[in-house]
Structures are given as structure tokens and as C-alpha cells.
Amino acid sequence: MNATRTMLICDDEEELANELGEYFASLGWRVALSVTAEDAIGLLHQGLAPQVLITDLRIGAVDGRQVVAEARALPEAIRPILIVIITGHVMHNVAAADYDSDLLYVKPIDPSDMLGDIDSFLAGRAKAAD
Template identity: 50%
Template sequence: MPGYSILICDDEQELAEELGEFFSSLGWNVRVCLTAPAARAALHDGFVPNCLLTDLRIADHDGAELVSHVRGLPKELQPKVVAIITGHVVSETEAADFKADFLFVKPVDPVVVMEGIERLLAG
């Protein structure tokens, strides 16, 4: 949806870029980061996305730590929606434990991800 913004953090460059291109094609303002430190830097440099979409396991970092960091930011700097993507099977209870709004299992369908995020943003 035009006017929305998203920060995508995944160390799988091809997937991160594919998701970025998908959301860009819909008119979203997109930032793609391949590391958790790069994502934190984008947030601290003034990028306030409507949504954070992060991999659960990012190279030497933990996506859950990135989510925790984001949830610790002042409310006005936090993304409204936080979603995790993972190649590992985890239960819905674990998704809630990560303080995420959504948990998507790879391979992800960009349309399904977008629809889930837009439902929460519209609500």
C-alpha cells in the first residue's frame, strides 16, 4: 500500500532483495539490510518503518534480539507491525514469546506476508 514503509532484515540476500522489490513494486518505502547491526543503524539514523520484517537467524545475530531492541525503542520510533520469517519450525506460542505480530515459515509467499501486515496496519 503506497505510503507504508518496511525494514527487511535477512542475511539471505536473494530473499531480502526479492521481498524488497515486491514491496517496492506496491509503492512501499523499503530498506533492506543483510545484518542486524545494519538494521539497528537504519532505525537509529531516523528511518521509522511501519513494519519490521526480520529473519529469526541472521548470520551471527538473533532476529529475536533485533525485535527486542525495536520493542525497547520509544513508542513513536517503533514499527507498528513486527514480523519474523524463519526456516525453522516454531510454534505460535514461540512467535508470541518473540513479541512479534506474525511468524512466517520459509519459503514465504510475499503476497501472504503483505496481506497479513496490511491487515494489522489498517486495523
């Protein structure tokens, strides 16, 4: 019936990355984790092709914006359908589009809220494709 949903989570807060990964994996997602932007970019260029990319904004010398740029530059067949930015830095009057992402969350994150938004986004995309 439904194909396995796939996700790449990139966050230098390893505990948060693991918690998010375990949450989504428990719901049937196939999850890959990365704690550096460089590793996430490498996985994308090696053909990982996640449907959803979640990346922290500030994750070292190469930040989440670069991860997003690299993901957006991939061929359409392997480009993530949904890109999510997460950040621990409170930002005022900032939207997801300011970072070329589809969703933006400020930590702490409620995974069930994120899941609802992800499911809604993917359902909307699927309906538009029909």
C-alpha cells in the same frame, strides 16, 4: 491521500531480502534492506522509523530476537507498528508472541499472503486508533 508505507527487511539471505523488497516496493512501499542484524539495529537507532519491520530469526551472532528487542525499545513515535519474524527453521507449537513479534512465517514465504496479513494488521490498528 495515503502516506507512503515504510518497511525494513533484515535477512542474511540477500536474494530473499531483495525479492521481498522488490515485491513491496512495486506496491508503493518505501523499503530499506539489511543483511545483518547489526546493520538493521543501526538503521533503527539512526531514526529510520519503518512502519513494518521484517526480520529473519537466525541471522548471525546477533539474531532477529535482538533486532526485535531493539525495535520494541524505541520511542513510540519511531517504533515499528508491526514486527514480523521469518525463519527457515520449522518450529512446532511456536507463536509470534514467543518472539515478541506480531506475525511469524516459516520460509518459503508467499509475499502476497504476507501482504494480506500486513494490510489486515495495519487496518485493524488504524481502526482501533479512530
